[in-house]
Amino acid sequence: MxxxxxxxxxxxxxxxxxxxxxxxxxxxxxxxxxxxxxxxxxxxxxxxxxxxxxxxxxxxxxxxxxxxxxxxxxxxxxxxxxxxxxxxxxxxxxxxxxxxxxxxxxxxxxxxxxxxxxxxxxxxxxxxxxxxxxxxxxRRMVLFQHVGTIERAVALSAHILEFHADDLTPERADAAREAGLITQMFYGGEDRAVFEHAVRCGIQQMNIDHVDIYREVEAELIATAD
Missing domain, CATH: 3.20.20.190 (Phosphatidylinositol (PI) phosphodiesterase)
Structure with missing residues (x-):
C-alpha cells in the first residue's frame, strides 16, 4: 500500500x-x-x-x-x-x-x-x-528455523518464537505457548490457506503484509466456529 x-x-x-x-x-x-x-x-x-x-x-x-x-x-x-x-x-x-x-x-x-x-x-x-x-x-524474538526446538528458544530466554509456513504445526504452537512463549508467524504472501492454518494453530501475532486478507479469513473462521 x-x-x-x-x-x-x-x-x-x-x-x-x-x-x-x-x-x-x-x-x-x-x-x-x-x-x-x-x-x-x-x-x-x-x-x-x-x-x-x-x-x-x-x-x-x-x-x-x-x-x-x-x-x-x-x-x-x-x-x-x-x-x-x-x-x-x-x-x-x-x-x-x-x-x-x-x-x-x-x-x-x-x-x-x-x-x-x-x-x-x-x-x-x-x-x-x-x-x-x-x-x-x-524483549527478543527468535526464529524456529534457527533454534529448531521449543526448548532451545526457552534456553535462550526468548520472549517470542516466530514460525514460517513450512515449519508451523499445531503441536509446536501449543508447546510454545505452554512454555510461556508468544507465538508469531511471518508470511509475505496472501494465500488464504496459509492464513487459515495460522488461525487454526492459534498463532498470537502475525508478521504480514496483507492484514486485510488475514482479518477476513480470521473473521470467517470465527463465524464458522460460532
Missing amino acids: APENTLASLEAAIALGAEAVEFDIRTSQDGVLYVHHDATVDRTTNGTGRFADLMSFEIDQLDAGTWFDTRFAGERVPRLDTFLDACAGRIATYAEIKDADPAVVRDMLARRGLLSTAWTFSFDQSIRAQTRAKVPDF
Missing part, C-alpha cells in the same frame, strides 16, 4: 488497525540511526551506494517513495527518532536491527514509553548476542 520503511507505510499500517509495525534499523556513517532495510540505498531510493558509507545529510536528501509510486514522491528515509515519535501512543513496535547498537535502540524506545510493548530481532548473530548481554529487558 505504501513504500516500505517510511512514515507513509507507518500511517497506512495504523489506518488498517495493525497492532504493531515492523521496521528495519541501519546506521549512517556519522552514527545516525535510520529506518531502512537493504545494505544499499539503490532499490528503494533514488540514490546509490552502501548505507553505512553515506553521511546523514546525504541520506536525508534521498527520495524513498517514487520507486513505489509517484504519489509518494519526496517521501524520505526516516530517521529512527522521527519514526518512533510517530509510533508513540499509537502502535507497538517490532525493531529488526540490521546494523545498530541494540542498547541505543532500546534507550530510544524507552524514552518514548515504547519499550514495554516492543520487541527486537536481528539476523546478525553478534547483534543478537549483544542484545542478550547488554539489554536483557529488551
